[in-house]
Amino acid sequence: xxxxxxxxxxxxxxxxxxxxxxxxxxxxxxxxxxxxxxxxxxxxxxxxxxxxxxxxxxxxxxxxxxxxxxxxxxxxxxxxxxxxxxxxxxxxxxxxxxxxxxxxxxxxxxxxxxxxxxxxxxxxxxxxxxxxxxxxxxxxxxxxxxxxxxxxxxxxxxxxxxxxxxxxxxxxxxxxxxxxxxxxxxxxxxxxxxxxxxxxxxxxxxxxxxxxxxxxxxxxxxxxxxxxxxxxxxxxxxxxxxxxxxxxxxxxxxxxxxxxxxxxxxxxxxxxxxxxxxxxxxxxxxxxxxxxxxxxxxxxxxxxxxxxxxxxxxxxxxxxxxxxxxxxxxxxxxxxxxxxxxxxxxxxxxxxxxxxxxxxxxxxxxxxxxxxxxxxxxxxxxxxxxx
Numbered sequence: 001x002x003x004x005x006x007x008x009x010x011x012x013x014x015x016x017x018x019x020x021x022x023x024x025x026x027x028x029x030x031x032x033x034x035x036x037x038x039x040x041x042x043x044x045x046x047x048x049x050x051x052x053x054x055x056x057x058x059x060x061x062x063x064x065x066x067x068x069x070x071x072x073x074x075x076x077x078x079x080x081x082x083x084x085x086x087x088x089x090x091x092x093x094x095x096x097x098x099x100x101x102x103x104x105x106x107x108x109x110x111x112x113x114x115x116x117x118x119x120x121x122x123x124x125x126x127x128x129x130x131x132x133x134x135x136x137x138x139x140x141x142x143x144x145x146x147x148x149x150x151x152x153x154x155x156x157x158x159x160x161x162x163x164x165x166x167x168x169x170x171x172x173x174x175x176x177x178x179x180x181x182x183x184x185x186x187x188x189x190x191x192x193x194x195x196x197x198x199x200x201x202x203x204x205x206x207x208x209x210x211x212x213x214x215x216x217x218x219x220x221x222x223x224x225x226x227x228x229x230x231x232x233x234x235x236x237x238x239x240x241x242x243x244x245x246x247x248x249x250x251x252x253x254x255x256x257x258x259x260x261x262x263x264x265x266x267x268x269x270x271x272x273x274x275x276x277x278x279x280x281x282x283x284x285x286x287x288x289x290x291x292x293x294x295x296x297x298x299x300x301x302x303x304x305x306x307x308x309x310x311x312x313x314x315x316x317x318x319x320x321x322x323x324x325x326x327x328x329x330x331x332x333x334x335x336x337x338x339x340x341x342x343x344x345x346x347x348x349x350x351x352x353x354x355x356x357x358x359x360x361x362x363x364x365x366x367x368x369x370x371x372x373x374x375x376x377x378x379x380x381x382x383x384x385x386x387x
Contacts, residue, residue, distance in 0.1 A: 001338070001347050001348065001349050001351070001352050001353065001354040001362045001363065001364045001368070002048055002049070002352060002354060002362060002363060002364075003048065003049065003354055003356075003360065003361070003362055004038060004046050004047075004048060004057070004337060004361040004362050004363040005046055005047045005048070005049075005054060005361075006036050006037050006038040006039075006046040006361060007036075007037055007044045007045075007046070008033050008034075008035070008036050008037075009033075009034050009035040009036075009037065009044060010031050010032055010033060010034065011032065011034035011035065012032055012034075012092070012273075013032065013034060013090055013091060013092040013093065013094055014032035014033045014034025014035070014089055014090070014091065015032065015033060015034070015089035015090065015091040015255065016028035016029045016031070016032055016033065016091070017029070018033070018087075018089035018091075018135075018136065018255035019033040019036055019087055019089050019255070019359070020033065022087065022135070022255070022341075022358055022359040023358065023359030023360070024357070024358060024359065032091070033089060034088070034089060034090070035086050035087065035088050035089070035258075036086060036087040036359075037084065037086055038084070038085040038086065038087075038337055038339060038361050038382075039057070039081055039083065039084035039085055039086075039262060039337065040056075040057040040058045040060075040061045040080065040081040040084075040262070041058075041084050041262050041263075041264065042058055043123070043264050045057050045058040045059075046361075046363075048060065048363065057081070057363070061079065061080060061081050062079050062080075065078075065079040066366075067365050067366065067367060068081070068334075068335055068365050068366060069081065069334075069335055069366055070333065070334055070335070070365075070366030070367070072333070072386050073333075073335070073366065073384050073386060076312070076384075076386060077313070077384075080262060081262055081335060082261060082262055082313045082314065082384055083259055083260065083261060083262055083313050083314035083337075083382055083383075083384060084259070084260055084261075084262045084263075085257070085258075085259050085316075085337050085339060085361075085380070085382040086257070086258040086259070086260070087135075087255065087256075087257055087258070087339070087359075088132065088251065088255065088256055088257075088258045089254075089255040090251050090252065090253050090254060090255075091253065092217060092253075093213075093214060093217055093218075093250055093251070093252045093253075093271055094250055094251045094252075094271070094272075095250060095266070095268040095269075095270070095271050095272030095274060096141075096223040096226060096227070096248065096249075096250045096268065096269045096270045096271045096272070097248070097249065097250065097266050097267060097268045097269065097272075097281075098245075098246055098247060098248050098249065098267050098269075098281060098284055098285055099127065099128035099129065099130070099243070099245055099246075099263070099265055099266060099267065099284075100122070100127060100128070100245060100246075100265055100267065100284045101127050101245035101246060101284070102126070102127040102245075104127075104245070104283075104284050105122060105124070105125050105126050105127050105128075105263065105265055106125045108121060108122040108265075108280070109122040109123075109124060109125040109265075110125070118275070121265070121267055121275070121277050121280050122265050123263075123264045123265060124263050124264065124265060126261060126262065126263035126265065127245055127261055127263060127265070128245070128260055128261050128263035128264070128265050128266070129242075129243065129244050129245055129260065129261055129309070129311050129313070130242075130243050130258060130259065130260035130261070131240055131241070131242050131243075131258070131259050131260070131295070131307055131309055131314075131316060132240060132241050132243075132251070132256045132257070132258045133238065133239070133240040133256055133257045133258075133297075133307060133316065133318070133380075134235035134236065134237050134238065134239050134240070134254060134255075134256045135237055135254075135255045135256050135257060135341065136237060136254050136255045136256075137234065137235065137236060137237070137254055138234070138235040138239075138251075138253070138254030138255070138256050139232075139233070139234050139235075139251075139252040139253045139254055140232075140233050140235070140241055140249065140250065140251045140252055140254075141227050141230040141231065141232055141233075141248075141249055141250045141251075141252065142230060142231055142233060142241050142243060142247065142248075142249040142250075142290070142293040143230060143231050143243075143247045143248070143249065143289075143290025143293045144173075144176055144229055144230060144231075144247075144248065144287070144288065144289050144290055145229065145230060145231045145289065145290075146289060147169040147170070147171075147172055147173055147175055147176055147179070147229070147289070148169065148170060148172065150169050150179070150228050150229045151166045151167075151169035151170045153207040153228045154166050154169070154225065154228055156201075156203040156205075156207070156208070157197075157198050157201040157203045157208070158201055158203070159194070159197045159198055159201065161194055161197070162194075162198075162225075164178075164182060165178075165179045165182050165183060165225075168182070169229070173287060173288060173289055176229070176287040176288075177282070177285075177287045179229060180226060180229065180248075180269075180282065180285065180287070181278075181282055183222045183223075183225050183226050184222055184223070184226060184269050184270060184278045184281075184282075185278060186222045191220040191221070191222055192219070192220040194222065194225075195215050195219065195220055195221075195222070195224065195225075198211060198215070198224075198225065199211075199212060199215055206232070207228055210227055210228070210232060211224050211225060211227065211228065214227055214271060217271070218270070218271050218272075221270050221271055222270060223250075223269060223270025223271040224270075224271070226248075226269065226270065227250070227271075229248075230248060230249065230250075231290065231293055233293060233294055235254070235256075235294065238297055238318075239294055239295070239296060239297075240294070240295040240296075240297070240307045241293045241294055241295065242293060242295050242307070242309055243293070244310075245284070245286075246284055246285055246286035247285075247286060247290060247293075248269070248285055250271060257316070257339065257341070257380050259314050259316045259382050260313075260314065261311065261313040261314065262313070267280050267281040267284055268281065269281045295307045295308075295309075297318060300317075301328075302325045302328070303319055303320045303321055303322075303324075303325035303328045304317060304318070304319050304320075304328055304330065305317070305318050306318065309385070311385055312384065312385035312386050313384065313385055314382060314383070314384060314385050315332075315382070315383050315384065315385045316380060316381070316382055317330065317332070317380070317381040317383075318341075318378065318379070318380055318381075319345075319373050319378065319379040319380075319381060320377075320378055320379075321345060321373055321374055321375055321376060321377060321379075322376050323376070326374055326375075327372060327373070327374040328372070328373045328374075329370050329371065329372050329373075330370060330371040330373070330381060331370040332370070332371060332381065332383045333366070333383060333384065333386060334349075334364055334365055334366035334367065334368050334383070335363065335364065335365055335366050335383070335384070336349070336363065336364045336368070336371060336381060336382065336383050337361060337362070337363050337381075337382040337383075338356070338361060338362045338363075338364075338371070338373075338379050338380070338381050338382075339359075339360075339361045339379065339380045339382075340356035340357055340358055340359065340360050340361070340377060340378065340379055341358065341377070341378035341379065341380055342358045342377050342378045343357070343358065343375065343376045343377020343378060344356070344357050344375050344376060344377050345373055345374065345375040345376075345377040345378075345379050346373070346374050346375050347362050347364075347371060347372070347373050347379070348371070348372045348373075348374075349364040349368030349369055349370075349371055349372075350368055350369030350370075351364065351365070351367065351368050351369075355375075356379075357377075358377070
């Protein structure tokens, strides 16, 4: 194992305390800190030390795939690390978004070949399923809820202009596409008036409160109403949410560990100043009810739990070592990225041991032995999902 140094993305919605507190730095930070990236994605690769210099993990993996990835991962995913581990910290809502499946990503990336970067939806030909595990109380919108519930929530505002949307939702899942297309395609010149009528309504309760919050952050954005079509979940630390391809979602607040396939393909529909392409979003969305997006951790041994997901790009394990369980051995295949979530831990893969404190990370190649984690603290261990 050796230390891994991840860059921090300064998106405007980021927190000025969460990542700094995790890493033991002064609070508030100088600016918003939204995501700590611990992987080999070319958008913001992590690095390791070589002869006193920081070397991009992208370059190392590309130049020595056999050592870093091993034969099975290389054969399955090519010369790239197939997963990206992040710490995400939101003080404001993220965009209303979805991610393509593998076939859609390949086709979309090829179709946009040659376009300027600012006019592209697809930055790579890969899918981007993702799992987020809460480190703090975490709030999110994820996956379509029962459309009849959404119909009643919108009808409660008593705004006549919303009647066609309410009628579509009352037909059940078959009306979801019409409802989303109508709201996100609302004429730009009429959006402020629509939101004004909604906000002037005497309707109250959690749904109305949510719309008011989102409309305050993004005035005249109909995404504030699309939010009522989604599950509104509040996670406690340790709970996760699984977002497969095509599921509409938006993270609202909180800090969590996020692992995903190594892609940056995001199709946005609203609640953002970034590029929005409603037509392409509608093309990849899955208009089906997501029964329960929340994933509880499943114990797999003393001090070890994980959140199983149906993809082989990644797997995420949580390890807790303390006086009761002072050492945990994980026979997980490499490559492996380990993030210390608190306390002080030592991680040894037979090729070298690294001691980490909260917010620090390490990486080991595919050639390492089973991981041995000891000390007093928490570790999040990211690997490929190949068993």
